[in-house]
Amino acid sequence: MNYTRLIIAAITFCLAIPLSAQSYQATIPYQMLGGKMIVEMKVNGHAHPFIFDTGGHTALTAKACQALQIAATDSMKITDVNNVEGYHKTVHIENLTTPDNVINFKNVPSLVINEVKGWECFGVDGVIGSDLFASAIVSIDSQTRTITVTSAERPSTVSLRKMLNFTRDGGMPIISVQIAPASNIDVLFDTGSPGLLSLIESDFENIQSEASMNIVSEGYGEGSVGVAGQADKASSYRIQIPLLSVGAAKFRNLTTCTGKHPYTLLGVKLLEYGKVTIDYPRRRFYLEAFQPDYEINTPCNNFDLTVKDGDLYVSTVWSSTKGKIAVGDKVIKINGKPTKKYDFCESILNGIPELEKKKKTKLTIETASGVKDIIYEKE
Known part of the structure; x- marks a missing residue:
């Protein structure tokens, strides 16, 4: 059953968080709850639950800031998942520590966000975003439900044949994928997005004439929820894609919906098909697919x-x-x-x-x- 999509990500540029020069490897367990990755991090020594969101910026709810007695110091302009721009207050978290106490991120810039519709369902105090790991290598393994954060003095040992370079400035994991026969589009790997692929309208329009895609249905309904609130009702298309290639991994007969995000999103369901490693300093994305070819064929509700x-x-x-x-x-x-x-x-x-x-x-x-x-x- 597909409900109104709850996507709390804030799409923005990464900020480097200074870490010590020594080698480290931390493990962050996660659980899946309603299509979200839930992790625990320590804020100034005390454990708090967060959504782990590679398409977002590290954030605390206003309620959590009040409870932690952290005062806003500045503001930041962001663009949310519905492509809505706005300014949000920012705070600095003195110590943000992995649950195994291996890494302590100091003086972390964090957005202050009001709880939006559905936020209360996940019982979290904020978002852990890509900006936190600007100087690290992050590996996400759905088979062990763990996120491994490693110092980046040496590159990942994953084969370069499984590697895709970032295609945009700013530090976000934006890579190029191919829709057969030969249409390349940039996608943001966004664990805050609940599906496998969410295609933006502009990408669909740009490649429609040359890519092998079919419109299977046209819809009208409620918009998704971002940090600026819920988007207005809008039309969208269901698109059937015979072949999507993410590096060497192939996904056949995938159905997706068009949206109005800043980028086409490669969502958290990708983790069901392979292990993902993101080398942020070297701007590299690796997908170690569990098998080379997948038949998706997921039916949708009428x-x-x-x-x-x-x-x-x-x-x-x-x-x-x-x-x-x-x-x-x-x-x-x-x-x-x-x-x-x-x-x-x-x-x-x-x-x-x-x-x-x-x-x-x-x-x-x-x-x-x-x-x-x-x-x-x-x-």
């Missing part, structure tokens, strides 16, 4: 749903249900039984139980033209 004030509403309508239902229509029955009250956070983290693992479900929906029975299904 409309999307979200929970508001305990009730279930239509959040996005795709082509096959266009004209039958609309964004904001309320679901009142599931398979003939009245809907119960749903917890928003539970829906974000675990979905709606009555709709999980079923190919088709009959939903009774209140629309502007009356009550209708609509089949909710994958297509």
Whole structure:
């Protein structure tokens, strides 16, 4: 079930965080919660949970700053995941330490962000972003659920055949991937993005005539959530990509949706298919794929749903249900039984139980033209 995407990343440039010159290797365990990587770091000696987000900037919530008694010292202009620019206050974290106490990042610049819709579901106090690791090598292994941070006096030992260079200035892990037959686009590796690939409209328009892609559906619905708030309702396309190549790894029959991000995003699902290493000082990205070729073929819902004030509403309508239902229509029955009250956070983290693992479900929906029975299904 696809809910309104909750993407809390702030896209910005990296700032170097000075570390001691000695060699180090720290291990940060992570867990997956609602499509987010959750890690624990110590702020001035005390453990706090964070979202690990390679597409974002290190940040603390305003609530956490107040509890930690850290005062704002400056402000910074950022562009969030919805391409909205704005100024945010900044603070400096005196000590930000890995949970094994191996690395202590000192005087860390951090954005101050207000909690946005859905933030409370993850129980975190901020974001750990790419800027924190500007002088380090970071390896992410989904099989052990660990992030390894290593000093960068020597390059990674991963084969250069698995390496892609960063393509943009600024220190973010932006690399070039290929959509067959020969269309190259820049993508940001963003663990804050929940899918495998999220294609921006401009990239789609630029390569549509030369790349092998098919529009399978057109949708209209609620926007994703960034640090500046939720984007306005907008149209988007579902695009079927026969072949996406990330270095030597191939992903076949991938379906993605167009969006309005600053960059096309290569999301956290990439970690399901391989180990990722980012050598920030040398501007190198490595993907050690678990196998060379993947068939994706993930079906999508014919409309999307979200929970508001305990009730279930239509959040996005795709082509096959266009004209039958609309964004904001309320679901009142599931398979003939009245809907119960749903917890928003539970829906974000675990979905709606009555709709999980079923190919088709009959939903009774209140629309502007009356009550209708609509089949909710994958297509």
